[in-house]
Amino acid sequence: LERETRGWFLHFRERLIVELRQQKRSDEEIEKEVNDAVMREYLERVYAGIHSNTELRELGDGIPQLLVEQAQAVVLMHRAVGNVQQKLSKSKDTLRERLEKNYPVRSRIGPWLRDRLRNAEESFIEECKWSAHEEALTLCNNQHLSQTVYFLNRDLTFMKEREPVLKKELKNDKSPTRIFHWRTHIWFPSNWVVRRSFQGHQRSYPPSLAQPPHQSPHHALIPANPYFWLKKK
Structure with a gap:
């Protein structure tokens, strides 16, 4: 990647600037x-370098092409987000x-103007909350990145259909599934802080006081179950 930034960049850029100035562009x-144009040229050189890497x-048939498609997908998703952000900026x-x-x-009046702009931004975000995904889908479809299109479609379907249902189901489920008692x-x-360890992963939770205090049964330390302990910060 570092090699692809050398030798061609300045000459390529200066040539383009001269050509566009001759066309009376702003x-x-x-x-x-x-x-x-510089980004496209750089990416093409990177993709060619990946394909030619021995x-x-x-590592296996198709690995270079898989890496190239992954890189293309990331670039297109960033472009989709950038396009939506640009639309938001223009609307503001x-x-x-006006x-x-x-x-x-x-x-x-600064506060008055900022309040209107903030409300407009919130409305735009709510109205266009799927726009980045939808634009990324269009861009990836145009590049025939079928694997990325598949995962983006699944992600978008989940956010539109499954996520609201799960949030509604879990919103009121606040009763603890387990209660632990430490002699501290x-x-x-x-x-x-309460630490949780399970299958090599650890996570911290802030302790909360029960009203009224209650006792809990003893839980045996079973390897298949998470392990909790109390720790001072």
């Missing part, structure tokens, strides 16, 4: 087109201009 257009080919700029035109006095006097619960 500086903003030149900057965008040059950056896009060590990667020795348009709203700001507010300054329709409310020349109020728009000079705790004056400040914020100075302590």
